[in-house]
Amino acid sequence: MTFGKGHHLHLIDGSAYIFRAYHALPPLTRKSDGLPVGAVAGFCNILWNELSRSNGSNGDKAATHLAVVFDHSSRTFRNAIYSDYKANRPEPPEDLRPQFPLTREATRAFNVACLETEGFEADDIIATLARRAVAAGGSCTIISSDKDLMQLVGPGIDMFDPMKSRTIGPDEVIEKFGVPPDRVIDVQSLAGDSVDNVPGAPGIGLKTAALLIQEYGDLDTLLARAGEIRQPKRRDTLIENADRIRISRELVTLQDDTPVDATLEDLEIRLPEADKVMEFLAKMEFRTLTKRVADKLGIAPPSLPETSQLQVTPREEETQSNEEPLPFDHASYVRIRDSATLDRWIARIREVGHVAVDTETTSLDEMQAALVGISLAVDPGQAAYIPLGHTTGGGDLFGATALAPDQLPLADVLAALKPVLEDPAVLKIGQNMKYDWKIFARNGIRITPFDDTMLMSYAMQAGLNGHGMDELADRYLGHQCIPIKSLLGSGKSQITFDKVALDDAVKYAAEDADVTLRLWQLFKPQLHRAGVTTVYETLERPLVPVLAEMEMAGIKVDREVLRGMSNVFAQKLVQLEEEIQSIAGEPFNVGSPKQLGEILFDRMQVPGGERGKTGAYGTGADVLEDVTTLEDSHPQGARLAARVLDWRQIAKLKSTYTDALQQAINPDTGRVHTCYSIAGANTGRLASTDPNLQNIPVRTEEGRRIREAFVAPAGRVLVSLDYSQIELRILAHIADIPELRRAFEEGIDIHALTASEMFNVPLDQMTPEIRRKAKAINFGVIYGISGFGLARNLRIPRAEAQGFIDRYFERFPGIRTYMSDTVKFAQSNGHVQTLFGRKIHTSEINAKGPGAGFAKRAAINAPIQGTAADVIRRAMIRMPAAIAGLDAKMLLQVHDELLFEVAETDVPRLIPVAKEVMESAARPAVALKVHLAVEAGQGPTWAAAH
Numbered sequence: 001m002t003f004g005k006g007h008h009l010h011l012i013d014g015s016a017y018i019f020r021a022y023h024a025l026p027p028l029t030r031k032s033d034g035l036p037v038g039a040v041a042g043f044c045n046i047l048w049n050e051l052s053r054s055n056g057s058n059g060d061k062a063a064t065h066l067a068v069v070f071d072h073s074s075r076t077f078r079n080a081i082y083s084d085y086k087a088n089r090p091e092p093p094e095d096l097r098p099q100f101p102l103t104r105e106a107t108r109a110f111n112v113a114c115l116e117t118e119g120f121e122a123d124d125i126i127a128t129l130a131r132r133a134v135a136a137g138g139s140c141t142i143i144s145s146d147k148d149l150m151q152l153v154g155p156g157i158d159m160f161d162p163m164k165s166r167t168i169g170p171d172e173v174i175e176k177f178g179v180p181p182d183r184v185i186d187v188q189s190l191a192g193d194s195v196d197n198v199p200g201a202p203g204i205g206l207k208t209a210a211l212l213i214q215e216y217g218d219l220d221t222l223l224a225r226a227g228e229i230r231q232p233k234r235r236d237t238l239i240e241n242a243d244r245i246r247i248s249r250e251l252v253t254l255q256d257d258t259p260v261d262a263t264l265e266d267l268e269i270r271l272p273e274a275d276k277v278m279e280f281l282a283k284m285e286f287r288t289l290t291k292r293v294a295d296k297l298g299i300a301p302p303s304l305p306e307t308s309q310l311q312v313t314p315r316e317e318e319t320q321s322n323e324e325p326l327p328f329d330h331a332s333y334v335r336i337r338d339s340a341t342l343d344r345w346i347a348r349i350r351e352v353g354h355v356a357v358d359t360e361t362t363s364l365d366e367m368q369a370a371l372v373g374i375s376l377a378v379d380p381g382q383a384a385y386i387p388l389g390h391t392t393g394g395g396d397l398f399g400a401t402a403l404a405p406d407q408l409p410l411a412d413v414l415a416a417l418k419p420v421l422e423d424p425a426v427l428k429i430g431q432n433m434k435y436d437w438k439i440f441a442r443n444g445i446r447i448t449p450f451d452d453t454m455l456m457s458y459a460m461q462a463g464l465n466g467h468g469m470d471e472l473a474d475r476y477l478g479h480q481c482i483p484i485k486s487l488l489g490s491g492k493s494q495i496t497f498d499k500v501a502l503d504d505a506v507k508y509a510a511e512d513a514d515v516t517l518r519l520w521q522l523f524k525p526q527l528h529r530a531g532v533t534t535v536y537e538t539l540e541r542p543l544v545p546v547l548a549e550m551e552m553a554g555i556k557v558d559r560e561v562l563r564g565m566s567n568v569f570a571q572k573l574v575q576l577e578e579e580i581q582s583i584a585g586e587p588f589n590v591g592s593p594k595q596l597g598e599i600l601f602d603r604m605q606v607p608g609g610e611r612g613k614t615g616a617y618g619t620g621a622d623v624l625e626d627v628t629t630l631e632d633s634h635p636q637g638a639r640l641a642a643r644v645l646d647w648r649q650i651a652k653l654k655s656t657y658t659d660a661l662q663q664a665i666n667p668d669t670g671r672v673h674t675c676y677s678i679a680g681a682n683t684g685r686l687a688s689t690d691p692n693l694q695n696i697p698v699r700t701e702e703g704r705r706i707r708e709a710f711v712a713p714a715g716r717v718l719v720s721l722d723y724s725q726i727e728l729r730i731l732a733h734i735a736d737i738p739e740l741r742r743a744f745e746e747g748i749d750i751h752a753l754t755a756s757e758m759f760n761v762p763l764d765q766m767t768p769e770i771r772r773k774a775k776a777i778n779f780g781v782i783y784g785i786s787g788f789g790l791a792r793n794l795r796i797p798r799a800e801a802q803g804f805i806d807r808y809f810e811r812f813p814g815i816r817t818y819m820s821d822t823v824k825f826a827q828s829n830g831h832v833q834t835l836f837g838r839k840i841h842t843s844e845i846n847a848k849g850p851g852a853g854f855a856k857r858a859a860i861n862a863p864i865q866g867t868a869a870d871v872i873r874r875a876m877i878r879m880p881a882a883i884a885g886l887d888a889k890m891l892l893q894v895h896d897e898l899l900f901e902v903a904e905t906d907v908p909r910l911i912p913v914a915k916e917v918m919e920s921a922a923r924p925a926v927a928l929k930v931h932l933a934v935e936a937g938q939g940p941t942w943a944a945a946h
Helices: 014-024 037-054 078-080 097-109 122-135 146-152 170-177 180-190 207-214 219-224 232-240 242-252 274-285 289-299 339-352 409-422 433-442 455-459 469-477 503-528 533-540 543-553 559-584 591-605 621-628 635-664 700-709 726-734 737-746 749-759 768-781 785-792 799-810 811-830 850-884 904-919
Strands: 010-015 065-069 113-115 137-142 156-161 166-168 333-336 354-361 371-379 384-385 427-431 449-453 676-678 688-691 714-724 830-834 839-841 888-894 897-903 934-939
Touching: 010 014, 010 037, 010 122, 010 180, 014 065, 037 065, 037 097, 037 274, 037 543, 037 714, 037 839, 065 122, 065 850, 078 635, 097 113, 097 274, 097 897, 113 219, 122 137, 122 156, 122 333, 137 180, 146 156, 146 170, 146 180, 156 354, 166 170, 166 934, 180 207, 180 219, 180 242, 207 449, 219 371, 219 839, 232 242, 232 904, 242 897, 274 289, 289 737, 333 503, 339 354, 339 371, 339 409, 354 433, 354 449, 354 503, 371 409, 371 503, 384 503, 427 433, 427 503, 433 543, 449 455, 455 469, 455 503, 455 839, 469 503, 503 726, 533 543, 533 850, 543 676, 543 850, 543 888, 559 635, 559 700, 591 635, 621 635, 635 700, 714 850, 714 904, 726 737, 726 768, 726 811, 726 850, 737 749, 749 768, 768 785, 768 799, 799 811, 811 888, 830 850, 839 850, 850 904, 904 934
Parallel strands: 010 065, 010 137, 065 113, 137 156, 333 384, 354 427, 427 449
Antiparallel strands: 156 166, 354 371, 371 384, 676 688, 714 897, 714 934, 830 839, 888 897
């Protein structure tokens, strides 16, 4: 049959999908000999789904012709153009290499054309066949999400990403590149590609490249008119790198005249030969897929050896399966509505030894949320939901709602689940387990042991991507979860989960448990491969119950103190507004950046005003701080900027703290219960939210006064223990700086020492102002601050600031060496590490342009700040056992500080015990060359204890 009008060619990017299947599915081994076959299983599912859809059910998009295209080898004609092309690509994982030939064997077993051409990439073959299909009057869909193939999208050619079930057409290409498909090559030539080592133009990213092509029309016109560009840096970059850009264009342009040993007619779809495909699937031991294919072909599946169910224990390092998971569209989600069914699920949990568990509640606030339902999953594709608190939606005259029918009593379900959820022989698996741990704890169940897929992702991927379940499912499973908004709505019409229809609730909640189980199967063995098992096991997972207990304990807050502060702040704001308007010479809204900018830069003619995209002047804190330095040339403007900064600070204290904290007091406990995010910061630092108790300012009198509202109950005391200059001590160890180490061991004030070195002032003549400048230098320089940045911080000339930095490096050469070595390590490895093995990925470290400096500073900072974060995590994890015999509890962590609530009689015992835990927290994993010092304070309020 001649290929022509009405025919539709599907081209599967085989090389790309081997890797996608490998990373998207749990490890899978052949039972008979342990051969890794996970990528083959995923690849076969994609291939069979394509063949299954090729029956006309998809209308004019159904494939009539099909081929799978592979790379022949790593070297192609592009290496002759540019020898470093794809030179940075890492070697494939060891357990993936034996699967490459199996995917080609699979393609032939399914009776599908398997194509590759020596010296060319799979993308070139795809470009050639796609063009041929359109020229013959037919159409083509490229089964891939590879951005390099998007240049081919156009009339008769689109793309389809089977992992996300998403069609990629011209609109999606514009969304990705900012230009239509016919200009993608131009944009890629400018921006380059760090993954493929395409050079591009330094400092030109995708957004800038798109803007340039939009303005000049095409790459040749842009290069010819580069001298007209107003921005000097951009103009010089294009002129100086024109040859690199043209080489990049050769590299990214796909060759649509590649020699291919097949005609379009050879690619016509034919059903697999039963004997051949059954033999291959039986050899791979793909039980589920074998049955699906056999049913389609109308034959009996061959008998396969029975697979034994893997027994999983909490201490197991590797989690592998001997059966491929069901696709999500074949998953079975059920509702448990009777005790007999619940008992069968519990028996299955005990048989397997693990269960993914998730809770549905009425609120994100664990301290006030009511439990609505529990979902369970033991096998991928098999999950259940136990509704417990769903209501009928209506209410009686008094507002009370009735429970929906066919729900098991909450008390009965908790009683049945409690033994298994607390059983040390059964591993519980959760996503953000701290939330569910607290929900169960409030209902009398203490979950142990457990794994947390969010923290597994964080341990492996900090700095690369987010760790929420929806993003992880999309990224690693190729699955888009049911959005919660589709059930709850949004805005004023938003409902709580107890009002969601039961059928919808089952699909949503069971999917959560299923996804969590699949992520766990994928992540658990990867912890070892990524070298972060110890980080997860000693720094991430054990912190969950510690933080949960702290959050549930909360801290007592005096509402009357807060109310009094709010009133004082309100009066100060009125006074400041009157003063500001007096300086301005006219009334205006002090809270309006637009009006402030017009007064400063238009009416007062203060220099330096820059308008943003909206046309309004920028009036951020950095802009206003620069204006305050113009006391000599523009005293009125400097004074106005200073008063506005004061007004903003007071307004923030009032709205963020003294007002908001009153609303945050739990009506049942009378306390404020913050929530700590373990996976919030790339460096391992904890983040406090709802409310944020870590950002209460301590450098201003007003900020310090807010801590007076945090109080101890009668007969109890607040005790603060705070690491002294921990990051500088860690720097002294990591960079091996004898002068700093000696100063710490001798108890010399490190900032005073620096001031003495920088300003030639004897230690006994040190002033607070000189010490303040030295402190700014200490913390600024070690984090890669520039002369410009230090000049702004100290409000001194840039040349003077640069002189300080130069002298600092002369005095402490080890710091410069540390900074240089750290950046080089990050550039070579894509990450840096703390002393305890935490990996902090630095994905932008090789970026060009303004972001490069920030990425380097972040890389320099991360091992120091991350190690400090790891130290206090280790202390927190050890603390509960150390203070178990005391009437004391840990309430808050604020970066380097721990706050305790203690019975007055136990304070003398708590302080030495807690200090010892904190000062020895690095041992035995790391023998620091500098002693960690902890300062203690106590009092009836947090302010008094600090």
